[in-house]
Amino acid sequence: MAVTTDSRTSRGVTGPVLVGGAFLLSTGVNLLFKVGELLFTDGDPHRPQGPIDSIVSISVVGVAGLALALAIALPLRADPGRARIGAVVLGALAVVTAPFFxxxxxxxxxxxxxxxxxxxxxxxxxxxxxxxxxIVGFVVAVLILIAVFVGALAGVFTGG
Incomplete structure (x- = not known):
């Protein structure tokens, strides 16, 4: 009698929830803070790097990043050999794009x-x-979420 084991991850969240949640908690929350800055402060919204410029750049770069991540992940994840390549490429992209947190x-x-x-x-x-x-990609995602929240809250409490 042969016994096969399938060691699938049983804890945590599903992949789509993980990716969508990371996007919403980083890009979405940052956009909400910028909209709040636009609505509830008296600063010039059209100043360089002001809320309007920030909303546009966050939206464009954030959505492009999500689209590229999904374009790489979705076709590659079904085959373990190709998924290995996808994980390496996406993990490297997470590290390389960190300055655009x-x-x-x-x-x-x-x-x-x-x-x-x-x-x-x-x-x-x-x-x-x-x-x-x-794992590196997951750590980068968590650090980006922390950076977005700390940066947004710092902006609220320091007025800029």
């Missing part, structure tokens, strides 16, 4: 790397380098 794009890349590496609920985790990049 304000957009939320690195969080989307990082969450997609974790999903592609099988680190979300119901997925079979990959091993080796792909798993490492998935």
């Amino acid at each position: 304000w957009s939320g794009a690195p969080a989307a890349f990082g969450a997609a790397a974790a999903w592609t590496a099988g680190l979300s609920k119901g997925e079979k985790p990959l091993t080796g380098v792909a798993r490492g990049f998935g």
Whole structure:
């Protein structure tokens, strides 16, 4: 009698929730803070790097990052060999785009790397380098979320 085991992740959230949540908690929340700045402060909204410029840049870069992350993750995650490549590429993109943390794009890349590496609920985790990049992507996503919230709250309390 042969016994097979399938070590799928049973805790956590599903991949789409992970990626969508990272996007909403980074890009979405940052946009809400900028809209709040626009509505509830008397600063010039048209100043350079003011709320209007910020809303446009956050929206464009954040949505482009999410679209690219999904364009890479969705076709590659079904095949473990290709998923390994996707996890490495997405994890690397999460690290490389970290300076653009304000957009939320690195969080989307990082969450997609974790999903592609099988680190979300119901997925079979990959091993080796792909798993490492998935973990790095997840860590980058969490750090980006922290940076967005701290930056937004600092802006609220310091008036800028």
